[in-house]
Amino acid sequence: MNIRPSRRSRNVLVDMTPLIDVVFLLLIFFMVSTTFDKQTQLKVDLPEASAQAEENQDQKTIAITIDAKGQFYLDDQELVTHDVDTLKRALQKAAADRTDIPVTVTSDRQAPFQAVMMVMDAAGQLGLSHLSFLARSSQAEE
Numbered sequence: 001m002n003i004r005p006s007r008r009s010r011n012v013l014v015d016m017t018p019l020i021d022v023v024f025l026l027l028i029f030f031m032v033s034t035t036f037d038k039q040t041q042l043k044v045d046l047p048e049a050s051a052q053a054e055e056n057q058d059q060k061t062i063a064i065t066i067d068a069k070g071q072f073y074l075d076d077q078e079l080v081t082h083d084v085d086t087l088k089r090a091l092q093k094a095a096a097d098r099t100d101i102p103v104t105v106t107s108d109r110q111a112p113f114q115a116v117m118m119v120m121d122a123a124g125q126l127g128l129s130h131l132s133f134l135a136r137s138s139q140a141e142e
Helices: 019-035 084-095 113-126
Strands: 062-066 072-074 105-106 131-133
Touching: 062 113, 072 084, 072 131, 084 113, 105 113
Parallel strands: 062 105, 105 131
Antiparallel strands: 062 072
C-alpha cells in the first residue's frame, strides 16, 4: 500500500490582463492630467515699481520709447514709419549684430498695447532677449 500522498503538478497561471489594463489606465490618466508648459523664447525682466533701479553705465543700452499715440522713438530719435519692419531695422542697426545688449522699453500709460507687443516681437525676432520695462515709482505719485 502506498501511503504517500500523490503529488500532482499543478500549473498555476496568473492572469496578467487586469494588471496590464490598470497600468494602461494609469498611463492614460497621467498623460491627460499633466500640464505642458510652453517655454517662451523672449525673457522679460519686469522691474519693481517701488525700488530704485541700478544703472550700469559701462554697458551700452538701447532705449525705446513709446508715446501715447503708439509712435516709436529709438534713443530719443523718432522712427520714420511706425511698423515692425522699420523698428527691426533700427534695432538691428543700433545693436550692431549683438544679442546681449539690454533693451529698455519706456511706454506711456495711454500707449496702445499693440505697440508694446510690436517692440517685444521685433526684439525677439532679432534675438535681443534682455528686455526691461521702466515704470514710475509709486512714491512719485504722492
